Amino acid sequence: MTKDSLLPLLTAHVLAHGLGGASLRPLAKAAGTSDRMLIYHFGTKEALIVDLLGYIAKVYAAALDAAMGSERAATRADVVARILAHGDAPAMQPFMRLWWEIVAGAARDLPGYQIAAQTMMAELLGWLEGQMPAGDPDPQGGARYLMTVIEGTAMLTAVGHGDTAQQGLLAGGLLPS
Template sequence: MGVKDEQRDRAVTLLAAHLLQTGLAQTSLRQLAAAAGISDRMLLYYFADKAEALAAAMARVAEELAGVLSTALPEGRRWPPAELVQLAGASTTQPEMRRFMRLWVEVVAAAARGERPFGEIAEQIMAGFRQWVDARLQLPAGADRAAVASAVIAVIDGLALVDICIGKEATARAAKALSFFQAQKG
């Protein structure tokens, strides 16, 4: 890895930490450069524009989140969808995960408002997590794996929203209530 690549990687790490700490509130070019410990001009030397810097930082955040989740849900093991939802939901609503989930909610909200580059960022992160979930799903042959993975993500993200909006107790009750839907199926 060359010096430029090493410096860019260092900037991405610092930008990811900045986003996890501050959310999207402080993402002007000047604020991002300060968070990376470099000048505006140097930030634009490492990245084509602010959008590329944000995309690289969010990709690093997603990698970090996937790493944390992989501790609870290791690669190589598969779970039925309901069990995967319960395990992943329990993991993503832990206090140390709130910063990831809050940032994700901000990115999704910015994408919904049509703010550039958040639509593309959300799409890339969602595709990565759909693959991550798919690799851990135990499904019968012929099942629509992409659709089930998307549904699992929707429930997990929903639990995170409940956690953010009304707290841990309501989230635990909501997660427990998911078994009601499973019972109604049979």
Template sequence: MAEAGSEGTGRVDGRRLRYRHRREELLQAATDHVLAHGMAQLSLRRVAESAGVSHAALLHHFGTREALVAEIVERVLDRAFTSPELLAGRPEGGPLRALWRHATSGRGEQYVRLFLAITGGALHDEALAGAVGRSVRQRTGLLQAGLVEEGCPPGEAAAVATLVLGTMRGLVQDRFVTGDTARTDAAFEVFVRGVELRVASWRAQRG
């Protein structure tokens, strides 16, 4: 019985390995569909049509609309808050300015706009709220760890991380809604300079 079970597990794992790349393609196709049409238009059948696969194939990989939504939300939040400049090393002007450039131009702007729409929808949708909450807490934790490395007292790091993410979210939403780039860019710069002064004070205290 144990041997048969091992063989069965091997067959299942083999299928997963063969189709894992296909699952990734489908998730990206679903994300692209939402970027183009919004969350309100999301259904497994529409995503299947957009990806050129059967509804049954999509069900095989994701099971339910709610499961697919959770993965799309996670991907959108990841892309919205990850700058290629940051991944490549120390960016010009520091990490916050790199994130702002990413969030307000090109593909990054698409993801941030969708993130803001998802956040609004999460006020009335428990599935969205759960996915958004998990992801925001995760990213707050990552920022919190980075702040501690910069010298922020551990007891303040969670509050400062929350302030940074909340301020950036509010400013970028203001920018998109009003179209007033000069005002919001200037406000962002004032905010970043304040953060930099605080970081400098932490480093001075640390000696």
């Protein structure tokens, strides 16, 4: 029972039940240990959360790499459509729910949240740059532009305004019609 064998189990519990309300005893049960042992390994609940966020960021990076198709999209709209489909996949939804908790924690400057969120966004940006269509006039700037649009769409979707975002993407020429 090392830290590294604990982190995947803790991640699974947090994906299912959330990060903000997580407490040591349920976390320990999910990981097959006791709260006593979690403190033994991580020292503090806060340190556990920080370690866990770092691990989740690495898992997210690996998931993005795995989802990276080798063929490039033909247009920016195709890039947007591809990544939105990826985010809408049922397998991604527990992660999406967790993501907004991470954003909320980052906005409140809780330890570890900012770094984890920045790591994941930097990873997404790199992925997007690699996905930009060949011959795009401004791949760097375009990737940043698409990331902004994509995250706005994700947020509006989370609060039930997904259709509004879709209409916006259409009006902006960012969805294949």
